[in-house]
Amino acid sequence: MKDVIGKIVEKNLIDDDQPSLDVFDLDYFDKRVESLFKAFPEDFFTHALSIKANPFRCLLKQVLKHGMGAECASFQEAIHAKNLGFSPAKIVYDSPVKTRKEMFEAIKLGFYMNLDNELEIQQVGEYLATYSGPVPAIGLRINPVVGAGADLMVSTATKQSKFGLPLLEDTREKIIKYFEDNKWLTALHIHVGSQGIPLDMFVKGVEVMHKFVSELESRVPGQVKTIDIGGGLSTSYTDSQEPKAFTYQTYRDKLQEKIPELFSGKYEIVTEFGRSLLLKAGTSLTKIQSVKNWVLGQKPILMTHLGTNQFPIEVYCPQVRKHRFSIYSADGKKKEGEEIMVDIGGPLCFQGDYLAKEVELSNPEPEDILVVHDTGAYTMSMYCRYNSILAGGVYGYRRQDGIVELECFKKRETIEECMAFWGQEQSQLV
Numbered sequence: 001m002k003d004v005i006g007k008i009v010e011k012n013l014i015d016d017d018q019p020s021l022d023v024f025d026l027d028y029f030d031k032r033v034e035s036l037f038k039a040f041p042e043d044f045f046t047h048a049l050s051i052k053a054n055p056f057r058c059l060l061k062q063v064l065k066h067g068m069g070a071e072c073a074s075f076q077e078a079i080h081a082k083n084l085g086f087s088p089a090k091i092v093y094d095s096p097v098k099t100r101k102e103m104f105e106a107i108k109l110g111f112y113m114n115l116d117n118e119l120e121i122q123q124v125g126e127y128l129a130t131y132s133g134p135v136p137a138i139g140l141r142i143n144p145v146v147g148a149g150a151d152l153m154v155s156t157a158t159k160q161s162k163f164g165l166p167l168l169e170d171t172r173e174k175i176i177k178y179f180e181d182n183k184w185l186t187a188l189h190i191h192v193g194s195q196g197i198p199l200d201m202f203v204k205g206v207e208v209m210h211k212f213v214s215e216l217e218s219r220v221p222g223q224v225k226t227i228d229i230g231g232g233l234s235t236s237y238t239d240s241q242e243p244k245a246f247t248y249q250t251y252r253d254k255l256q257e258k259i260p261e262l263f264s265g266k267y268e269i270v271t272e273f274g275r276s277l278l279l280k281a282g283t284s285l286t287k288i289q290s291v292k293n294w295v296l297g298q299k300p301i302l303m304t305h306l307g308t309n310q311f312p313i314e315v316y317c318p319q320v321r322k323h324r325f326s327i328y329s330a331d332g333k334k335k336e337g338e339e340i341m342v343d344i345g346g347p348l349c350f351q352g353d354y355l356a357k358e359v360e361l362s363n364p365e366p367e368d369i370l371v372v373h374d375t376g377a378y379t380m381s382m383y384c385r386y387n388s389i390l391a392g393g394v395y396g397y398r399r400q401d402g403i404v405e406l407e408c409f410k411k412r413e414t415i416e417e418c419m420a421f422w423g424q425e426q427s428q429l430v
């Protein structure tokens with residue numbers, strides 16, 4: 001990281017005009033993608049990156065080069081992927097809340113779409129009854145109800161989950177009937193959850209789904225063609241290395257052991273990883289604007305440009321999202337030595353806006369550069385408009401012969417771009 005910070009300082013990219021920014025390690029990302037493909041190399045696998053985790057165009061162009069698909073959480077994301085050149089069949093349109101218009105457009109555009117519930121099935125069925133074009137793969141999201149992990153906010157396989165239809169003893173027959181009545185329903189989708197889910201729970205989810213597919217085979221033979229096993233493998237926020245227990249190869253080995261038929265080639269298989277591919281490639285930087293140390297016996301408070309504006313989960317769920325931090329002086333030198341414990345405040349106008357509390361840093365001073373590690377997923381993509389704080393620039397980097405080369409993914413937002421969100425000056429009668 002030292003060489004990257006050095007380059008940022010050398011290029012004057014962190015200053016009053018841009019007090020915070022993000023960088024993304026493209027070499028690291030490539031390695032993660034390579035390890036995913038190495039573990040699941042079969043051509044019946046489509047690895048669709050969960051683009052909500054980080055949808056910057058320059059990054060998605062890289063994703064495209066890897067031959068990946070794009071898992072999209074909204075119609076807009078699906079159009080974003082299409083405009084960038086993803087082939088429609090590799091665009092996985094997964095929103096849990098779709099309008100009729102969005103679903104019909106998705107069919108016309110040839111996206112692979114996963115439906116969420118019985119109303120969506122009914123509406124698509126009615127549409128297809130009058131539609132004569134080619135019908136893409138359309139699936140149903142089921143909830144395998146295998147339980148929750150350490151973070152309830154991202155655990156989607158409890159009985160009370162809002163996603164998909166729960167596969168339970170008393171709902172099984174009903175779900176089978178949807179497949180019997182709707183021959184165009186040719187795929188099944190699960191996503192057990194995200195960070196904090198034990199690996200065995202993911203495997204269990206796929207096992208439950210696969211058992212259900214076998215049941216469907218006896219009732220509607222040959223109808224199911226695609227199995228979408230979702231994303232969700234954990235990475236680590238507290239360790240600089242990826243966790244050994246969660247390698248893609250370990251996941252594959254466990255799936256192979258429990259569900260060998262998954263690898264027979266009988267079905268097209270889709271994966272939807274996000275965080276585990278992206279997180280450790282990203283780093284966020286902010287200037288420390290000021291340091292408050294007024295109350296005797298209390299921790300100093302660093303005032304910075306990053307808080308809920310980019311890190312809502314970290315602010316509201318600090319118990320499950322603790323990042324690693326480090327600190328550099330304004331001239332790009334890493335600060336080492338005795339550490340003090342501080343709280344890190346963000347720029348937003350509410351008292352709860354702390355990026356983190358009780359963080360140990362070496363002699364933090366105004367103008368220093370605070371480095372937030374492991375921010376490549378679900379941070380830049382969660383940018384919020386409250387207080388109209390301008391989003392910082394985003395830069396990709398690679399090392400060529402050991403030298404860092406920075407490329408701009410996105411310049412810092414302008415005041416005009418930011419204010420466009422607040423509507424027109426003149427209201428109009430409607």
Ligand SMILES: Cc1ncc(COP(=O)(O)O)c(C=O)c1O
Nearest residue numbers: 050191194231232272273274275
């Ligand atoms: C349906 C779906 N697929 C894939 C993902 C990606 O999960 P992760 O980034 O943890 O791999 C999510 C994330 O919440 C999701 O909701």
